Amino acid sequence: MRQHHRLFSVIVCSLIIWNAAVPCGWAASDTEQELRALRQSVEALKQTLQTQQALIQRQQARLETLERQAAAKPPEPSPATPPPAPSPRPVPSSGLGQIGAVLPEIGAVGDIVANSSETSADTEGHDRISARELELVVGSYVDPYSRFDSTVAFSDFEAVSLEEAYLTRWGLPWDVKARFGRFFPRVGKETSTHRDSLPTVDEPFVLKNFFGGDGLHRTGADLTRPFQGPAGWVLEPSVGVLEGGAGDGSVTFGSNRRRPVVYSHLKTYKELSDLSGFELGLTHLVGAGPNDHGFQVNVLGVDATYIYHVTPINKLLLQSEVYVQDRGGASSTNADTGKVTHFDQHPWGLYLLGDYRFAPRWSAGLRLDQVRPVDTAATRSVDQGISAFLTFYQSEFARWRLQYEHETNEGRKQDNAVLLQGTFAIGTHKHSIQ
Amino acid sequence: MTTRLNRWWTGAAVAAVVAVVGWSAPAWADRPLKVVATLSTFADLVKQVGGPDVEVSSVASPRFNPHFIEPRPSDVLKVKNADLLVHGGLDLEAWRGPLLDAAGNPRLFSGGEGELDLSRGIPLLEVPTQALNRLMGDIHVYGNPHYWTSPENARVMAQAIADKLSALDPTHAAAYQQRLAAFLKRLDQKIAEWQRAASALRGQEVIAYHNEWPYLAQFVGLKVEQFLEPKPGIPPSPKQLGFLEQYITAHGIKAIIQPTYQPRDSSEVLAKRTGAKLVILCQNVRELPDASDYFAWMDYNIRQLTQALGATHG
Numbered sequence: 001m002r003q004h005h006r007l008f009s010v011i012v013c014s015l016i017i018w019n020a021a022v023p024c025g026w027a028a029s030d031t032e033q034e035l036r037a038l039r040q041s042v043e044a045l046k047q048t049l050q051t052q053q054a055l056i057q058r059q060q061a062r063l064e065t066l067e068r069q070a071a072a073k074p075p076e077p078s079p080a081t082p083p084p085a086p087s088p089r090p091v092p093s094s095g096l097g098q099i100g101a102v103l104p105e106i107g108a109v110g111d112i113v114a115n116s117s118e119t120s121a122d123t124e125g126h127d128r129i130s131a132r133e134l135e136l137v138v139g140s141y142v143d144p145y146s147r148f149d150s151t152v153a154f155s156d157f158e159a160v161s162l163e164e165a166y167l168t169r170w171g172l173p174w175d176v177k178a179r180f181g182r183f184f185p186r187v188g189k190e191t192s193t194h195r196d197s198l199p200t201v202d203e204p205f206v207l208k209n210f211f212g213g214d215g216l217h218r219t220g221a222d223l224t225r226p227f228q229g230p231a232g233w234v235l236e237p238s239v240g241v242l243e244g245g246a247g248d249g250s251v252t253f254g255s256n257r258r259r260p261v262v263y264s265h266l267k268t269y270k271e272l273s274d275l276s277g278f279e280l281g282l283t284h285l286v287g288a289g290p291n292d293h294g295f296q297v298n299v300l301g302v303d304a305t306y307i308y309h310v311t312p313i314n315k316l317l318l319q320s321e322v323y324v325q326d327r328g329g330a331s332s333t334n335a336d337t338g339k340v341t342h343f344d345q346h347p348w349g350l351y352l353l354g355d356y357r358f359a360p361r362w363s364a365g366l367r368l369d370q371v372r373p374v375d376t377a378a379t380r381s382v383d384q385g386i387s388a389f390l391t392f393y394q395s396e397f398a399r400w401r402l403q404y405e406h407e408t409n410e411g412r413k414q415d416n417a418v419l420l421q422g423t424f425a426i427g428t429h430k431h432s433i434q
Numbered sequence: 435m436t437t438r439l440n441r442w443w444t445g446a447a448v449a450a451v452v453a454v455v456g457w458s459a460p461a462w463a464d465r466p467l468k469v470v471a472t473l474s475t476f477a478d479l480v481k482q483v484g485g486p487d488v489e490v491s492s493v494a495s496p497r498f499n500p501h502f503i504e505p506r507p508s509d510v511l512k513v514k515n516a517d518l519l520v521h522g523g524l525d526l527e528a529w530r531g532p533l534l535d536a537a538g539n540p541r542l543f544s545g546g547e548g549e550l551d552l553s554r555g556i557p558l559l560e561v562p563t564q565a566l567n568r569l570m571g572d573i574h575v576y577g578n579p580h581y582w583t584s585p586e587n588a589r590v591m592a593q594a595i596a597d598k599l600s601a602l603d604p605t606h607a608a609a610y611q612q613r614l615a616a617f618l619k620r621l622d623q624k625i626a627e628w629q630r631a632a633s634a635l636r637g638q639e640v641i642a643y644h645n646e647w648p649y650l651a652q653f654v655g656l657k658v659e660q661f662l663e664p665k666p667g668i669p670p671s672p673k674q675l676g677f678l679e680q681y682i683t684a685h686g687i688k689a690i691i692q693p694t695y696q697p698r699d700s701s702e703v704l705a706k707r708t709g710a711k712l713v714i715l716c717q718n719v720r721e722l723p724d725a726s727d728y729f730a731w732m733d734y735n736i737r738q739l740t741q742a743l744g745a746t747h748g
Binding site for chain 2: 141144145147168170171175177226227228234236267269271274275277279309312313359360361395396397426
């Protein structure tokens with residue numbers, strides 16, 4: 001309390017001194033000089049405040065040390081004595097001391113990609129260096145029951161995109177956790193992962209084609225709750241309702257956002273040892289197709305992930321996802337001729353991925369892709385790809401990745417591409433639990 | 435029909451009351467407290483104080499660097515079902531926040547009744563006195579967070595654990611205080627023994643891989659000022675190894691210390707070039723089989739140091 005009084009006195013004195021120091025004819029002085037003087041004064045006040053806060057924290061820590069040591073010293077048991085109350089000292093959540101407790105966590109992740117490709121198409125990112133994405137991440141606890149997280153993505157070849165803006169609510173009946181807003185639904189494995197956490201430069205073909213080039217982030221609500229299953233398995237079912245449509249470039253669902261997409265996912269996890277674990281997930285989505293005839297498109301998915309820490313440094317990741325769609329009655333009618341074209345009822349796709357961290361700063365991997373895309377023309381095609389990638393971890397917050405990608409499209413030209421990606425994070429950077 | 439409806443409503447009301455009562459009753463009324471500790475050392479301290487009245491587990495395997503843990507779905511479930519989370523506070527466990535968010539157990543959030551930050555009351559070392567930025571590497575803004583490696587701090591941690599367990603589970607408070615007293619008594623004896631054994635270490639200097647031993651060094655009187663990492667979290671560079679080679683030779687340094695989870699290649703190269711010994715210490719309980727509990731862990735570390743630096747310890 002005394003420290004607070006002292007702090008208050010220092011601030012008041014500083015204000016008085018500053019006020020007295022301002023010349024009477026200030027109104028007549030130049031606006032820029034006034035602003036500069038004000039800024040300097042504010043900076044001086046900030047420094048004083050920080051110094052005082054540091055002093056208060058040091059004194060509190062010292063006081064608690066003395067209290068704890070005094071409590072811990074007597075070795076004699078005294079069961080009859082009631083235990084001393086724990087001393088409450090709030091721990092600052094950032095280097096700004098207690099100010100950090102009210103400020104949101106702010107971070108930015110830059111994703112710069114250089115792409116050299118054989119394709120002649122002048123589309124996004126080909127044969128140039130592009131700032132593919134700058135994610136501005138802001139999040140904080142709202143109150144004891146909820147947290148708000150948001151991610152705004154900027155890019156040098158597309159509009160600003162609101163990737164996430166959702167509230168997480170805990171403490172609901174039956175320990176259910178709810179999300180409300182715009183988020184990545186818990187669909188499969190990589191679909192629900194931020195780009196900076198992916199093991200490759202780009203998303204697998206099947207995910208790009210089915211859920212969009214920049215991932216499936218939709219507005220809606222979902223519920224989840226983990227619980228202990230049989231034989232040591234952890235089960236985590238999730239259900240959610242999302243707005244209609246899918247991600248950028250995807251044609252899985254129709255573009256009518258009023259037609260909801262309902263998703264469900266069951267994550268199962270088995271801890272095999274301290275060093276390894278296996279995860280198996282099942283996904284189902286149902287929504288409207290391009291013709292907007294109710295729930296006519298079903299997507300089923302299975303994902304599997306195996307992680308083995310060979311040593312504390314060397315880590316093996318094996319991952320795969322398979323998706324198949326049931327597009328009931330997918331067809332289109334030519335308005336002029338009346339001819340009906342039936343599209344592929346069961347487009348499907350999968351990828352297999354392996355990544356091995358063979359040194360503290362290096363990992364290498366391989367990904368195989370195959371997808372029979374959702375077609376909106378009568379042509380059928382199967383896209384196949386093989387990608388090899390090498391990652392260099394410059395530090396915890398900076399990473400470089402070189403990827404070679406060979407793609408073959410049925411009935412079309414082959415394409416070879418080399419991609420170099422730099423990913424850099426500043427500010428608060430958290431990885432959500434996968 | 436009306437009777438059946440009334441029965442139905444009565445049944446529903448009874449079920450609701452039972453559910454509400456069940457919901458609000460202390461979950462641990464008839465079972466051991468479920469405690470999750472972030473580190474195995476904290477878990478062992480909880481076990482020493484809590485005995486059979488607690489069911490304790492830890493998140494971070496002692497075989498991994500505690501800074502870079504990837505919590506698993508099984509850890510999320512453990513935290514979700516826990517009555518108490520014991521953690522290191524400060525900015526040691528950057529993964530703790532996402533783990534708590536994933537578990538969604540409001541009791542365990544910062545300031546909740548089921549949260550215990552063991553850094554409270556610990557006299558921290560290397561508290562920054564200047565503005566920090568990431569040019570300085572992987573910085574710790576509150577001070578060095580590896581405080582549990584000094585047995586002096588075990589007193590404070592054990593006391594805090596006993597206080598918290600007693601507050602959450604008053605029916606076993608006497609047992610917690612008794613076990614605390616026994617632990618502190620044994621700790622006092624062992625501290626005297628460790629200090630006697632480490633007397634030959636006082637004033638000697640060693641090189642460390644990462645700056646994670648200042649509290650242990652302070653306890654045994656060692657000087658640790660140079661590290662294989664040129665900056666915290668940045669792997670050793672050829673330039674840094676070249677500098678350390680000269681430094682070790684010039685200062686007659688006998689040992690390079692590091693835990694099991696840091697890569698050994700650079701340390702081994704440096705040891706080979708300079709003749710210094712590579713000493714593997716344990717940062718946490720159960721990191722090696724010899725460090726099976728708190729006292730065995732400290733015994734192991736003191737023994738390793740005294741053997742490498744010319745003193746003896748049984």
